[in-house]
Every structure is written in structure tokens, then in C-alpha cells.
Amino acid sequence: MREWLASWRFLISRRWLSFFLAVIVLGIGTWWLGEWQFGRLDDKRERNAVIEANAHEDPVPVTDVLAPGTPVADGEEYTVVEATGTYAVDDTLIVRYRTRDSAPGVQVVVPLVLADGTALVVDRGWLAFDGPTDEARDAAPEPPAGEVTITGWVRVDGEGDSTEVSDGGMRAISSTAVGEALDLEVYGGFVELLSEDPAPAESLDPPEEPDTGEGPHFFYGLQWWFFGVLALGGFGYLAWDERKHGPRGSRVRSPRAGH
CATH class of the missing domain: 1.10.287 (Helix Hairpins)
Structure with missing residues (x-):
């Protein structure tokens, strides 16, 4: 031994x-x-469970899910909400550097002003475009005029420097940053547009289905x-x-x- x-x-x-x-x-x-x-x-599995529970349900009033100045609650992302208001077209913003299938593009964001004067930040969709922000704003199809009812997915605000609004654009959407830049009282979070009534003359590309892979x-x-x-x-x-x-x-x- x-x-x-x-x-x-x-x-x-x-x-x-x-x-x-x-x-x-x-x-x-x-x-x-x-x-x-x-x-x-x-x-990822928890997020997928939230998506599967919310993403394809019937729409609920936006006030049931979101509130001005309040972050999106846990478990509420991808809830389908409905809201009625008027688009503030002059306050259109562009989310830069959003590619799809390797094609350059942007997201077009327009606040929807509700009857009480509060605004809902709405990502109206994707536009294939490769150029300056001001030209992208001019190229974006007009939303429906007058009162419009929308449905869309609730999304959580982005964070960090990418949400800073400058020269009419940003790289990620934050309702807080948008509200400060446009001097609007906005609901927390934002909405990815699924439908508009009445429909616009020309539509943007709708949001892609959420990724539920692990x-x-x-x-x-x-x-x-x-x-x-x-x-x-x-x-x-x-x-x-x-x-x-x-x-x-x-x-x-x-x-x-x-x-």
C-alpha cells in the first residue's frame, strides 16, 4: 500500500x-x-409558452392589457389587442436596418391617437427600402385616414441606446423613447399590426410569425x-x-x- x-x-x-x-x-x-x-x-420555452397561449386568440381591448407609461406585464406579450383611433401621420418614425430574407428594409411606426388623447405606438409593417430615413418616410404607404380600428400583437419595448429617436428614426422601438421624442402620452409597449379597418390603399408587409423554436x-x-x-x-x-x-x-x- x-x-x-x-x-x-x-x-x-x-x-x-x-x-x-x-x-x-x-x-x-x-x-x-x-x-x-x-x-x-x-x-426560450417560457417565452414559447406565452406565444402559443396568446398569439392566435381573439383580440381584446387594448386597455385590458396595456396602460399609459406602464411596461408590458409578464405573460402578456403577443396578446392580440384591438384599438380605435386616428393615425398621427406627421409623427411617422422609421426603424432602420431591418432585413428580411437578406433584403434591406425598414419598419414603419405610426402613433395611433385614441379618443382620450393617449397614443398607442403601432409598428405598421415592413417596407423593402435601402436609403435615408427621410426618403423611407416619404416612400411608406399612407395609413387609412380618419378613424381606424386596428388589431395587433403586443410587444415588449426595446432597451438601450438603439431605442434613441433621432432624425425621425431609431434602431429598436421603445414607447418611452417615442413618447418623449414626439411629446405624446403613450401606452407602454408597442403593437405589431395585424389588421386595419378600413384597410389602407396599399399595405406594408405584415409581421412574421414569432419564432417558437428552442x-x-x-x-x-x-x-x-x-x-x-x-x-x-x-x-x-x-x-x-x-x-x-x-x-x-x-x-x-x-x-x-x-x-
């Missing part, structure tokens, strides 16, 4: 202890990354855990190899045949 223990004494050398600590750090890192990927998978997170999580197991297995193999054959740098190489 003593001889067997003595054969492993090299593991308490500085070189092997440092190697072991590096493997432990690597193992913890790969475990955490795997957990992160599985966490993203859980988030993505590659499950396999990415397994891969990270596999890397951690591989690192531990590699440490064990190298330790066994050195115990059996001695340090690699001090091994005597066999002479080549014929020399």
Missing part, C-alpha cells in the same frame, strides 16, 4: 498541483457555461459539460501515464531501428 501511495507522490508537486487547479477552474467554467445555456433554454441551447449545454468531463478525464489519463512511465521529459526514447 505504501509503495502504491508513494507512486502517486508526484501529484503533490507544484507542477501537478497547478495543473489540477487549472483543470478545476476549467471544470467550473464549463459547468457554469452549460448551466447558462440550459437557463437560456428554459427562458434553438441550439440544449446541445450547447451538453457540449460545455462534455468539455469539462474531457478535461477531468485528460488529467486522470496524464496522471496515470506519468505514474506508469515517469515524467515525459525524462523518458528514455527507444533507438530507431537500423541506427
